[in-house]
Amino acid sequence: MAEKESDKKAVNDADMSSDEVRSPMYAALAVAFIAVVIGLPVWWLSTTTYRANLPYQEIQELATAQTNCLIPVAIVSCLSEEERTNLDNFQAELNALLQSDERSILSIQYTIDWQTCSLQDQKILETSTSLAELDQSLSASKDIPHGQFTIYLVSQGYKLLQSADSFVGTGRVAVATVKDSIVASLIRTRLVNEGAMTRAYLNAAGVRLDKADADSMRSLLSTPGYELSFSLLNPQPDTYNAQWNIQEAVQAYLNPFLHKLSEFAEFTVNSQVLYFTGLSIKPKHNEPDDSYHVSQNALPLVINPVEAKLGSHVSTNPSLNFLLYIPRSRHLPLYITDNTGEPVVTNAFLSPRWGGVMIQNVPKPSENDTLPLTVEIDTRRAMEVFLAQLRLLIGIPQQVAQDKNIILASPDQTGITDWEYDVLLRSRTIENLATASSTLVSLAQLLNQIGNIVIRDDIADQVYQAVSAIKQGHAYLQGGNLYRAFHDSKRAIAASEKAFFDPSLLELLYFPDDQKFAIYIPLFLPIGIPVLSSFYKALKWMKTKTKTKQD
Numbered sequence: 001m002a003e004k005e006s007d008k009k010a011v012n013d014a015d016m017s018s019d020e021v022r023s024p025m026y027a028a029l030a031v032a033f034i035a036v037v038i039g040l041p042v043w044w045l046s047t048t049t050y051r052a053n054l055p056y057q058e059i060q061e062l063a064t065a066q067t068n069c070l071i072p073v074a075i076v077s078c079l080s081e082e083e084r085t086n087l088d089n090f091q092a093e094l095n096a097l098l099q100s101d102e103r104s105i106l107s108i109q110y111t112i113d114w115q116t117c118s119l120q121d122q123k124i125l126e127t128s129t130s131l132a133e134l135d136q137s138l139s140a141s142k143d144i145p146h147g148q149f150t151i152y153l154v155s156q157g158y159k160l161l162q163s164a165d166s167f168v169g170t171g172r173v174a175v176a177t178v179k180d181s182i183v184a185s186l187i188r189t190r191l192v193n194e195g196a197m198t199r200a201y202l203n204a205a206g207v208r209l210d211k212a213d214a215d216s217m218r219s220l221l222s223t224p225g226y227e228l229s230f231s232l233l234n235p236q237p238d239t240y241n242a243q244w245n246i247q248e249a250v251q252a253y254l255n256p257f258l259h260k261l262s263e264f265a266e267f268t269v270n271s272q273v274l275y276f277t278g279l280s281i282k283p284k285h286n287e288p289d290d291s292y293h294v295s296q297n298a299l300p301l302v303i304n305p306v307e308a309k310l311g312s313h314v315s316t317n318p319s320l321n322f323l324l325y326i327p328r329s330r331h332l333p334l335y336i337t338d339n340t341g342e343p344v345v346t347n348a349f350l351s352p353r354w355g356g357v358m359i360q361n362v363p364k365p366s367e368n369d370t371l372p373l374t375v376e377i378d379t380r381r382a383m384e385v386f387l388a389q390l391r392l393l394i395g396i397p398q399q400v401a402q403d404k405n406i407i408l409a410s411p412d413q414t415g416i417t418d419w420e421y422d423v424l425l426r427s428r429t430i431e432n433l434a435t436a437s438s439t440l441v442s443l444a445q446l447l448n449q450i451g452n453i454v455i456r457d458d459i460a461d462q463v464y465q466a467v468s469a470i471k472q473g474h475a476y477l478q479g480g481n482l483y484r485a486f487h488d489s490k491r492a493i494a495a496s497e498k499a500f501f502d503p504s505l506l507e508l509l510y511f512p513d514d515q516k517f518a519i520y521i522p523l524f525l526p527i528g529i530p531v532l533s534s535f536y537k538a539l540k541w542m543k544t545k546t547k548t549k550q551d
Contacts (some may be wrong), residue, residue: 003437024534031534049452052460056444058467063441067201067430068107070480071192074150075183077123080115083155083178090180092250097184100194106201106430110187111480121152124176131160133167135409139418144172147422147482149191153178165405168171170417186406193423196397200427203435211414218352219395221433222428224494225266225317226394228254229355230386231310232271232377233325235278240362241372242326246271249379252254257387257415261489264425265394280305282329292331295339299349299357320393321355322386324377326362333361348385356389387415396424425486433473434490436466436472453505462499466492 072520075094077087091114098110117125120141144150149172154161156177161167166176166186173193176183188194203216220226230250234242250269279302283292310321327334335343336359348358360382362375374383392398396416399408411417416424440463447453469492476485 006460027534040169049454050458051447051453051462053453054444054455054460054463055445055467056448057461059440059444062437062467062470065437065474066105066107067433067474068109068478069197069426069430070109070111070478071115072111072148072480073187074113074115074144074148076115076117076121076152077154078122078149078154079178086178093180094183095133097180104457106198108192108197108259117152125152125154125158126402128160131167131169131407131409134160134175135167135173138173138175138392139169139171142173144418145483146425146486147480148172149174149419149422151176151186152185153183163405164407168417168419169409170412172418172422182405186328190406190408191419191423192426193397196423196427197430201434204431205438213276218350218392220318220320220353220393222395222431222493223265223318224490224541225268225315227315227317227319228267228269228322229303229310229319230269230271230322231324232273233277233279233306233323234273234275235326235328237273237275237372239365239371239373240326240481241330241374242273242362242379242380243374244273244324244382246379249383252379253383253387253415256413257390259413260416260421261394264316264421264428268317272311277306277309278328279325282354283334293326293336293337293341293343294334296336296344296349297334300351303351303354303357318353319355320390322389323355323357324382325357325359326375327359329364332364333360334359346388347386348389350389350392353393355393356386358385391416394424395427424483429473429477429482429486429489432493433470433477436470436489436492436496439493439500440466440470443496443500454507456502456504459499459502459504462495462502466495466499469495 021343077084079087091112098112100108121138124137124141125135129136138150142150152175153174154175154177158175159176161175161177165179165182166174168174168186168190174187176184199216230246232242232244234240250271254269258269261267281294281298281302283294285291286293288468307321336349337343337349346358347361348356350356360377363373365371365373387551397420399420409417411420424462436499443463447455469488471486473485473492476482
């Protein structure tokens, strides 16, 4: 009886001992299971960098895609019966001269619509007494959209052309004699300016040119807006009381130009008068005419000292500064000289991508004058100079009459012709599309190289908008719709730059892998060692238990 009770007690003790061992082992297995199956996935998902999907393949395709620019041209034949017999040969030769390399990364193609001169156009050509009247009448007879133009072919010796071969008006109309080389040169170098388009594309794509291009170095890059600042520098307000009606001058001479470019960019105009502020120049005295001269090569050095006094601008748009400087009385009259020592006609100089400076000479006060001497500033002449400088700074190619056989009409009160506006839009469209593509490629490379950059959904939306706008811009450009192509290119560059410069892209760049380990090891090591140790003992116990059952 005693032996049975002893055996029963031993069995109970063994069961209790087994229960005491089993519970901690199962608890260790449960903790390990929760840590591995639930804890690790939750930690991994909660600490993983969120990266929205981006169209990497489309971005790469856009970077290598060919840019096709189609330019519609209408040629109206107003020739005599005798000259029309050779029109077929003229058409074939002109088409051959206008052909470009279709394999080039920038392909410029022309589509020519051959038309017969109407009775109205024929009457205008016969009754016009001047080129200005001819230009106005022909431009008013047709509504020609952006990016297109019409050339009227006239007979040799047309009365208004005199000794010239062609005439380009203020609109999108030109008149030329029936010479294939003349018409082809007129189209490619003037009305379209293929050189400006090619330079704009190469500069935007980051291609280094063998020869520096003056137009590209002078003008600002494409931007949605400009800040125009006009400043009158009067270093001697005690001597001169300068009066300038800048508001009226801007209204009369500058606003028509800015209004015509309203869809190209947004312009903001401000003005100021700076007293006791002058240019740090040391002119040379010219004794024969008792004047003072300063070389234009030394003038760019005077900008930095005066720039700090012009004030700062809160806008993100670039600022263009135009300074009208009244020389000190001891340096009057002051003239800017060119490399040959001759005075510059405008008495002004231009600083690339910064602005321009004009020197305004005023009468030197005599001994009997009451000071300060009141002087009226010729704002009309000043605005004419500043407007010419502004044209160059925003990218309108300088029109130099290199060929005496081509007559170029002077711009009207707007300061820019329609075909010049088209040249500007076409160059900026190509530049915007190429710049947007390059920006997206750089962004894609950056995101691929650095894997811990967060890509938020709003950034991805901007990238998709930029890709869509680039595609639409290329499609419109290839279809000859310059107006729509330009506006899509503006949307493309705005969206691409907004995505590239988003500040959230830099938030995780300050947490490299070594810093992550420095944070996680003190956090997980005290927890991980007991869990792993208990898990190891539990596995060992289960292995022993299984072996005991088998025995």
